[in-house]
Amino acid sequence: MTGADQTPRATPRRPPRKRPDAAARRQAILDAALAVFAEKGFAGARMEDVARRAGTAKGTLYLHFKDKAALFEGLVRTAADPVLGMMEAQVAQFPGSTRDLLVLLFARLHGEIICTPRRHIVRLLIGEGERFPELADFYFRTVVARGQDLLRAINARALARGEITSDAALRFPQLIIGPFLTAVIWIDLFERSEPLDAEAMLAAHIDVVLRGLGWRDEGVGA
Amino acid sequence: MTGADQTPRATPRRPPRKRPDAAARRQAILDAALAVFAEKGFAGARMEDVARRAGTAKGTLYLHFKDKAALFEGLVRTAADPVLGMMEAQVAQFPGSTRDLLVLLFARLHGEIICTPRRHIVRLLIGEGERFPELADFYFRTVVARGQDLLRAINARALARGEITSDAALRFPQLIIGPFLTAVIWIDLFERSEPLDAEAMLAAHIDVVLRGLGWRDEGVGA
Amino acid sequence: MTGADQTPRATPRRPPRKRPDAAARRQAILDAALAVFAEKGFAGARMEDVARRAGTAKGTLYLHFKDKAALFEGLVRTAADPVLGMMEAQVAQFPGSTRDLLVLLFARLHGEIICTPRRHIVRLLIGEGERFPELADFYFRTVVARGQDLLRAINARALARGEITSDAALRFPQLIIGPFLTAVIWIDLFERSEPLDAEAMLAAHIDVVLRGLGWRDEGVGA
Amino acid sequence: MTGADQTPRATPRRPPRKRPDAAARRQAILDAALAVFAEKGFAGARMEDVARRAGTAKGTLYLHFKDKAALFEGLVRTAADPVLGMMEAQVAQFPGSTRDLLVLLFARLHGEIICTPRRHIVRLLIGEGERFPELADFYFRTVVARGQDLLRAINARALARGEITSDAALRFPQLIIGPFLTAVIWIDLFERSEPLDAEAMLAAHIDVVLRGLGWRDEGVGA
DNA sequence: GATGAATGAGCATTCATTCAT
């Protein structure tokens, strides 16, 4: 701790344009790709636009992703994972009622997906999924299946706690997630025609679906 | 300056041209378009494939539809209308309980859309909608808005008859239709990964949502 | 919606790409375009032929010119300017008699245009001009108007010097340039039917038109 | 002369749409073709437009002309001939001075061509001539060569009568016709940029060129 | 003869991908 502390005191003659490390570069590309794919769809997106938006040259894209499809896959791969991971963690150790848990989770879905460019990924996948079967499979495994497990766990817990009586959503977790999907789609396609208060809708959904599953405020044992 | 202007051109020939009336021809094109668009998406669909599948020459397509987008629009335009019309008629004069009505309608949606290539149209629209705002608007006006009116009418009737107590689905018809949308998407994207018994799911949905809206078997007056 | 959007596309290869600088490339394209347009007319010219002749790929054309029309315009734009500039310079500082000046200028027109593929540009413009009004306007401004100014200046000088007495060609410079145009057209259309000694014709024209304007060898003051 | 005279007293139930005989039909097609070709050029003209304008179906065009090129040729063939014939007749028996003859002929060229859609034919031929060598040859034989003969005859007569002294225009009839061509082109391309008083220009041309050829009012012998 | 629906060759243009620099 004695000598000079000038460690990062480089000697840059030219503007200290620190070469962003590969990871940052890659993320910039993914961000750009999300924006462009979201606006134009997979086929309509031009690699050149992605490059320009990412602030790189076209060729650079190919240093990070084998081709356009790989870029799309990278997008899907990276976008959903963190949100889901966060939610899984929360469910695992949530102490409160299932209602509160659902409220929390839907708030997350709203804040992290519906209100975010990420929602486009959902729509993109719906649109292009059949053309990229492997991608759909990948998405199923890494996102959908995990989401289902999560919802099933929640339902199982609620049943076990006597909060609900129906196993309908255990058998069909789609009943829980359906309105969320609908909201995502609506925002992108019909918001202009008829605005949707997604937050209010999801709140109503929680009320309806919980009641529909036989909700009792305190659980049977309470 | 698209297309050619060269001088000595083409020279048609052989196939014994018959003339099915224009309407039949048009329908054949629409059928072919549905198949091709469904498989490849809008951008991926080649007009030549549509033509071949319709049993016509490429040029013939353009006698019926101004361009590829118009063909897509024609598809959307013609596919949804009949189903919706049928459902509107049924709702207007349905004598029984709202539960029976919903069962009937979802059976129709299942039989006429989910089990039919028509379901692809829903998915296509979701995927391409943002790129064709007019088409999304058109779809909203001719399909979505009508569907919403229908669902609202059903909910209003159920409330009036004392069958349900919540107006949640009156405010958000999306709660009713959400699981149907989810089923449509699931079938196309994830059926291979995990089959879905859509019929059972929709039955469960009716149970849950009606109960969630405060269902009483006979209505208050019973 | 022109052009394709398919997914797995092209795969360039072989030819050992060198990089002549952009200007040379552009000039090669213009040269090729002149040849092809001259032979086939605007509509009949195929971009592919231009590319092949320029030794580039089709796509390269579009790196230099927005579309076929822009290529045509580029042709017109670059071809006339140098010749005219040269002539303007000469007129501005020509010391000798107007007759000698005209002889010199027509010699230039003969050598630089009639005997050159550039003459095709004149003919092309005549043929396509009405279809490209902006191009005709551009040509008028950058070539025709300048040419007229030049001819008017010459006539004014000749009148001032007392070499001629008539202002007919001051009012109608077309009288001076008409036979040149006729020669250009003749060479392209009728040379095969009846050869024309353009040089001799233009010499005769100078004689006739100067005499017709009241030529006096030394000017009034002589 | 006894019996009824009701020969053309057909029994038309439907509107007496007398079938225009083939010649009228053909002329209608040619008129339409002139209009369309003039506006769009050869390549840009669509047979369908010609048909619509002629009030016939597309197929009918092919009953009168083998193909598009034949239609174009028919146009050129029929348009120039009458004017030229008229002029030949006039020259053959014109009693007055050569100046008066030229005034008369240029008046005709102005009235029958410059002020008429026929002027477009001249321009079309210039533009497309190289692509239709046979047509250019045909035009040369039936129009240009005859025109030259006519001009040579006039010059020879004028020389013989001592009205002029130069044989320049005998050797190069183009000197006489050049400004007319220039006017035709100008009207189509540049009229918008700078209007041209073609009549005045041609009058000036006659003055200049006759004086340039050594004009003497009465001829030597007078 | 007249019609116009059908045909399909032909071309302008785009854009994913490569690779010399």
Next chain:
DNA sequence: GATGAATGAATGCTCATTCAT
């Protein structure tokens, strides 16, 4: 590693021409 000029396969659309009616 980064660049972006060059490539050329791929496809939407046009329109001269035919021929069944």
